[in-house]
Amino acid sequence: MNSRYQEVNIVFLITTVVVVAAGFLPLGRMFPNYAMIFIVSQLIIFLPTFGYVIWSKQRFTQAIGMKRISLSNAVLLIAFAFCTQFVMNLINAISMIFAKNEISNVVMGAAEKNPFFITLLCVAIIPAILEESIYRGIFYHEYRKVNPLAGALLSGLLFGLLHGNLNQFSYAFCMGFIFSLVVEATDSILSTMIIHFIINGTSVVLVYLLPKIQELGQNYGYDLTTQSGVETVDFTLGAVLHTYGPSAVIFGIAGFVLFRTIAKNCGRWEHIKEIFRNKGNVSGWKLFTVPLIIAIVFWIVNMVGAEFMPI
Numbered sequence: 001m002n003s004r005y006q007e008v009n010i011v012f013l014i015t016t017v018v019v020v021a022a023g024f025l026p027l028g029r030m031f032p033n034y035a036m037i038f039i040v041s042q043l044i045i046f047l048p049t050f051g052y053v054i055w056s057k058q059r060f061t062q063a064i065g066m067k068r069i070s071l072s073n074a075v076l077l078i079a080f081a082f083c084t085q086f087v088m089n090l091i092n093a094i095s096m097i098f099a100k101n102e103i104s105n106v107v108m109g110a111a112e113k114n115p116f117f118i119t120l121l122c123v124a125i126i127p128a129i130l131e132e133s134i135y136r137g138i139f140y141h142e143y144r145k146v147n148p149l150a151g152a153l154l155s156g157l158l159f160g161l162l163h164g165n166l167n168q169f170s171y172a173f174c175m176g177f178i179f180s181l182v183v184e185a186t187d188s189i190l191s192t193m194i195i196h197f198i199i200n201g202t203s204v205v206l207v208y209l210l211p212k213i214q215e216l217g218q219n220y221g222y223d224l225t226t227q228s229g230v231e232t233v234d235f236t237l238g239a240v241l242h243t244y245g246p247s248a249v250i251f252g253i254a255g256f257v258l259f260r261t262i263a264k265n266c267g268r269w270e271h272i273k274e275i276f277r278n279k280g281n282v283s284g285w286k287l288f289t290v291p292l293i294i295a296i297v298f299w300i301v302n303m304v305g306a307e308f309m310p311i
Contacts, residue, residue, distance in 0.1 A: 003145035004056070008138055009292035012158060014048040015134075016295040019162070035114045038122040045162070046130045049138050064137025067188035069266075076262050077182075077191050081198035083255030084178065088171045088199070090248035093240045095170035099307055111207045120204050128197035132179070135159045136192050140180050143287055148275045150284020152180030161299035166307045175199075185263035185272055 022044045031037045053063045060066075069077075111119045135155050143151025156176030160169035179192040263269040 003142045005142045005146055005287055006289050007056070008052070008142045009287075009289045009295075011048050011052045011138065013291040013295040015045060015162070016298060018044060018048055033113060035118050035122045039126060042126050042130050046134060049134045052138060060133075063141065064133045065141045065183065065187070065189045066137075067186075067190065069186055069188050069190050073186065073191070073262050073265055074194060076258050076265075077186075077194045078198055080182075080255055080258040080262065081195040082202070083251040083258060084175070084195065085199055085202060086244075086247045086251035087255065088175060090240070090244040091171040091174055092167070093244050094237070095167050097237060097240065099166035099170070107203050107207050111204065116204070116208050119207070120201060123204050124197050124201035127200060128193045131159070132189055132193045132196055135176060136179050136183050136189050140183060141189070144180070144184070146282050146287055147278075147284040148180075148184055149278055150287060152177050152184075154284070154287055155180045157296070161296065161303065164299070164303060164306065166303055169303060181272070181275075182259070182262075184275060185259060185268055186266050187268060191262075 022041070027037045027040060031040060053060050056063065107119075107123055114122075135158060139158060140151055140155040143154055156173045156179075159176035159179075160173030163169055163172045179195065182191050182195065183189055185191070260269060263272050
């Protein structure tokens with residue numbers, strides 16, 4: 001299979017330019033509702049990918065690797081998504097030792113003035129479709145043709161970098177890598193759209209559900225004042241590992257068993273093992289072209305600067 005990795009690297013650079021240019025737009029004044037800003041931001045990021053699909057004259061489903069998956073695997077993917085969240089909680093908590101927590105602000109901002117379904121649409125449904133179409137679709141779909149393992153790492157890197165902050169980068173990078181392996185296990189981006197939706201959707205459900213649980217607790221004499229257990233943790237490495245480590249290990253193992261089952265159901269477990277043997281693959285360094293390196297350097301500088309030199 002011929003890969004268009006050089007072309008999609010240019011798409012990532014164009015995406016970077018578009019995102020930077022959009023940063024000068026007064027979206028806050030144009031759209032007073034945070035949910036609308038979130039939708040517009042997602043569409044802006046998606047524009048270069050959409051333009052690339054049109055330019056390359058591919059069917060959209062073909063360009064992103066969309067294929068059907070069985071109902072049984074869909075159920076297993078939902079369970080896998082819940083297991084993955086415990087591992088991501090650990091990574092997120094470790095990152096918060098060094099970086100500011102950003103994700104709670106995103107979800108809370110969308111939920112503040114919007115009904116549940118609108119927030120679910122903004123935070124879970126739209127990102128699951130658009131972000132997966134970009135990172136596991138256009139990017140990884142081409143990178144995997146050169147070197148699946150290196151492509152999975154690179155897809156995770158780009159996914160993390162475009163979040164723009166160290167806190168979200170840490171777990172977005174890991175999620176991006178895992179999601180790419182799920183694409184290999186199922187040979188369909190639809191699988192990662194399901195997982196992405198479940199993970200983000202769970203955050204939305206908790207934001208709306210926890211205040212009701214607090215109110216119920218107060219009615220029975222319990223004072224539940226925090227909105228998330230993560231805020232009550234002493235953020236030292238030892239405390240974080242003690243709090244999140246056991247559940248991350250237990251559910252991480254369960255997630256691996258589910259992943260292997262899904263891959264076997266699709267007849268691709270041997271393929272997954274071959275990826276990690278990395279025999280006969282072209283060097284992954286081939287994927288790094290000048291446009292990609294320029295964009296990566298920009299995002300690293302921007303991310304570190306935003307963390308340590310706030311304006």
